[in-house]
Amino acid sequence: MSSLLKITDLHVSVADTPILKGVNLEIRQGEIHALMGPNGSGKSTLAYALAGHPNYSVTSGTIEIDGVNITELEADERARLGMFLAFQYPVVIPGVKVADFIRHAISNIRNPDRKEGEGLVGMREFRKEIKSRMEELGMDVEFARRYLNDGFSGGEKKRMEILQMAMLQPKFAILDETDSGLDSDAVRVVSEGLAKLSGPEMGVLIITHHERLLEFNPPQYTHVMLGGRIVETGDASLAHDLHANGYAAIRERHPEAAADNAQAEAAAV
Amino acid sequence: MSATLDIDRIGYSSEVFEDFLKSRSEPDWIMDARRTAYAKYEELLGEELDPEEFKRVDLRIFNAAKFRPSEAASNADSIQTLLANETEYGGQIAHVDGHSGTATLADSIAEQGVLFGDLQTLLTENRETLEPYFLQQAVRPDADRFAAWHAAFWTSGTLLYVPKGVTVDLPLHSLIAHTNDGVADFGHTLIIVEDEARATLLEETTSADSDASGLHVGCVELIVGKHANLRYVQLQNWNQKTWHFAHQGGNVDSEGSLQWTVVGLGSKLSHIHQDVNLNGRAATAEVNGVTFASNRQKISYYTQQHHRQQGTHSDLLYKEVLRDDSRVIWRGMIKVDPAAQQTDGYQRSDALMLSRDARCDSIPGLEIEADDVRCTHGATTGRVDEEQIFYAQSRGISEKEAMHMIVEGFFQQVYDRIPIEVVRETLSRTVQGKLGIEATASV
Ligand SMILES: Nc1ncnc2c1ncn2[C@@H]1O[C@H](COP(=O)(O)OP(=O)(O)O)[C@@H](O)[C@H]1O
Numbered sequence: 001m002s003s004l005l006k007i008t009d010l011h012v013s014v015a016d017t018p019i020l021k022g023v024n025l026e027i028r029q030g031e032i033h034a035l036m037g038p039n040g041s042g043k044s045t046l047a048y049a050l051a052g053h054p055n056y057s058v059t060s061g062t063i064e065i066d067g068v069n070i071t072e073l074e075a076d077e078r079a080r081l082g083m084f085l086a087f088q089y090p091v092v093i094p095g096v097k098v099a100d101f102i103r104h105a106i107s108n109i110r111n112p113d114r115k116e117g118e119g120l121v122g123m124r125e126f127r128k129e130i131k132s133r134m135e136e137l138g139m140d141v142e143f144a145r146r147y148l149n150d151g152f153s154g155g156e157k158k159r160m161e162i163l164q165m166a167m168l169q170p171k172f173a174i175l176d177e178t179d180s181g182l183d184s185d186a187v188r189v190v191s192e193g194l195a196k197l198s199g200p201e202m203g204v205l206i207i208t209h210h211e212r213l214l215e216f217n218p219p220q221y222t223h224v225m226l227g228g229r230i231v232e233t234g235d236a237s238l239a240h241d242l243h244a245n246g247y248a249a250i251r252e253r254h255p256e257a258a259a260d261n262a263q264a265e266a267a268a269v
Numbered sequence: 270m271s272a273t274l275d276i277d278r279i280g281y282s283s284e285v286f287e288d289f290l291k292s293r294s295e296p297d298w299i300m301d302a303r304r305t306a307y308a309k310y311e312e313l314l315g316e317e318l319d320p321e322e323f324k325r326v327d328l329r330i331f332n333a334a335k336f337r338p339s340e341a342a343s344n345a346d347s348i349q350t351l352l353a354n355e356t357e358y359g360g361q362i363a364h365v366d367g368h369s370g371t372a373t374l375a376d377s378i379a380e381q382g383v384l385f386g387d388l389q390t391l392l393t394e395n396r397e398t399l400e401p402y403f404l405q406q407a408v409r410p411d412a413d414r415f416a417a418w419h420a421a422f423w424t425s426g427t428l429l430y431v432p433k434g435v436t437v438d439l440p441l442h443s444l445i446a447h448t449n450d451g452v453a454d455f456g457h458t459l460i461i462v463e464d465e466a467r468a469t470l471l472e473e474t475t476s477a478d479s480d481a482s483g484l485h486v487g488c489v490e491l492i493v494g495k496h497a498n499l500r501y502v503q504l505q506n507w508n509q510k511t512w513h514f515a516h517q518g519g520n521v522d523s524e525g526s527l528q529w530t531v532v533g534l535g536s537k538l539s540h541i542h543q544d545v546n547l548n549g550r551a552a553t554a555e556v557n558g559v560t561f562a563s564n565r566q567k568i569s570y571y572t573q574q575h576h577r578q579q580g581t582h583s584d585l586l587y588k589e590v591l592r593d594d595s596r597v598i599w600r601g602m603i604k605v606d607p608a609a610q611q612t613d614g615y616q617r618s619d620a621l622m623l624s625r626d627a628r629c630d631s632i633p634g635l636e637i638e639a640d641d642v643r644c645t646h647g648a649t650t651g652r653v654d655e656e657q658i659f660y661a662q663s664r665g666i667s668e669k670e671a672m673h674m675i676v677e678g679f680f681q682q683v684y685d686r687i688p689i690e691v692v693r694e695t696l697s698r699t700v701q702g703k704l705g706i707e708a709t710a711s712v
């Protein structure tokens with residue numbers, strides 16, 4: 001049976017300001033969903049809330065994986081259950097080598113009961129695995145020895161996110177604008193990388209403003225977020241339509257959410 | 270002021286000194302030097318300490334009367350060392366409670382005229398060679414009260430002398446240990462690397478008993494000749510009931526290079542002056558500092574990079590991690606003399622605070638009297654970044670493990686500068702131990 005990520009009536013606040021106002025979404029392993037929406041509509045907020053960022057507090061509603069409520073779990077516990085977020089802005093951790101970081105991460109993911117200080121996955125098999133994954137993604141193996149995201153270009157950081165996804169093999173992956181700020185070569189690498197990795201074992205939520213990523217990874221569902229709600233859901237053609245025509249029609253059809261969104265955008269400036 | 274001075278609390282009276290002299294069997298020239306130093310010490314005891322310096326380094330609860338040099342040597346067997354068994358050494362020596370044990374030195378090294386072992390014996394046997402260096406150049410007995418105290422009472426020490434042109438490939442190891450409660454040791458380290466010679470010495474300090482209080486008034490003198498190279502590491506790992514005062518000086522002659530790493534993990538309070546003097550043209554010094562303070566530890570380093578000649582280069586990086594209620598003080602100075610044109614001086618101290626109750630004072634400084642120089646300095650103090658923690662957690666790494674990785678990563682930037690693998694590995698392991706990672710692992 002394939003796993004199910006189920007988000008029910010999710011309300012999320014940041015610093016006591018309500019941002020998400022009742023999000024419903026179901027993602028099955030093997031499915032690709034696109035999440036679109038204008039700036040400030042709450043896409044990243046949903047991504048962070050799913051990953052378990054402590055500053056994004058769920059005020060009501062639930063997040064479940066196969067019926068297990070994970071809403072109160074720490075981010076690392078969620079990751080051990082198969083949740084993965086490719087960050088819009090990956091974090092630099094100086095002095096921590098990519099290889100050490102990923103080796104610790106996969107040791108925890110593959111042995112969810114592991115405690116700090118306990119055994120890590122074997123060095124030899126780990127080296128082999130990361131090397132072949134890096135080659136698949138067209139990455140210089142030297143990167144494994146560099147410090148995590150330290151001095152990396154935007155494209156290198158995004159590729160590092162995809163490498164981590166490849167190594168962690170999550171059940172559910174959320175990609176938050178993984179294709180933004182990249183040149184077209186890098187977008188192609190990331191898109192192809194994702195296409196290779198996603199399959200029947202992975203449910204994917206792609207947050208994007210561009211079409212390229214979706215061309216390589218055609219979504220079965222497209223959701224549109226506005227003012228902290230998912231206001232419309234369609235198929236891949238909805239994504240095409242939004243790329244071609246923008247959000248004016250969506251705003252017209254959902255004036256209340258559009259007003260909320262305008263407020264959020266104004267506040268963000 | 271001196272009327273109310275309580276000598277027994279702040280130092281050693283002349284009675285203590287006379288008793289100490291009686292316990293030594295040394296040639297007159299050494300005894301005379303001690304007497305001269307004691308006279309200076311008495312004079313300095315009557316003077317106030319530098320108020321600027323000692324407002325941060327609080328000595329109000331220090332009581333010298335609780336510590337005395339120990340009469341007999343203790344057994345070295347029970348002593349845990351971090352470095353002694355980790356690599357192959359060309360020679361080793363241990364000092365316990367201020368008494369030197371027997372030194373070993375590989376024949377192949379001894380044959381080249383290298384002297385290594387107990388300072389008192391070697392000073393006595395090689396007066397002509399060594400007297401001009403001992404407490405004459407890199408550290409002066411009149412520097413302050415603690416330097417004079419040490420010069421009068423030095424108990425034991427490690428001497429390494431490498432003659433001109435000789436390279437010692439294997440590192441040497443020196444251990445300074447305390448075993449008994451209330452012991453005072455005045456250990457001295459004197460390293461002379463003559464022109465075109467090369468050597469590495471790894472030194473560590475330790476307490477066999479975590480509950481025994483101790484006092485170390487130390488001195489390190491490093492003399493690096495022309496085109497010579499010295500790599501020196503001092504890993505200070507006393508228990509948290511030990512007071513540690515030291516003057517440490519390194520003199521580098523033309524085109525010589527000194528790579529000097531200091532590690533401060535232990536002690537109740539330590540206050541160390543670490544000076545590098547770039548005395549010859551194009552001399553270079555690289556200084557690395559690793560400090561990890563916890564509980565109520567106070568660790569203070571006063572560093573100076575003194576450029577005295579043209580084309581000299583110094584580069585200092587200290588990294589400090591503070592936990593609990595600890596306090597770290599770093600006061601760094603780059604001094605450039607008028608003659609030292611085209612010098613390049615760099616200093617930086619970064620502190621990572623793991624608790625709100627810890628306190629760090631970083632005070633960089635420059636005193637530049639030449640006009641064609643490049644000197645940069647900086648100091649940062651920060652906390653562990655929550656976003657780094659969350660990022661690691663989102664990859665399945667627990668908050669605590671993430672915090673530990675971030676701390677290790679913070680130190681990694683200074684480990685990367687340490688040219689000796691066994692030191693890098695030992696430091697990483699020791700820091701993990703202090704972070705408590707091993708404790709968790711053994712559950
Ligand atoms: N960390 C934060 N602190 C304050 N406001 C935030 C934070 N994150 C998001 N917001 C606010 O939440 C709203 C939605 O933002 P976000 O989820 O980033 O939108 P999107 O990713 O769709 O552009 C915006 O009004 C934004 O200003």
Ligand SMILES: [Mg+2]
Nearest residue numbers: 043044045088
């Ligand atoms: Mg966003």
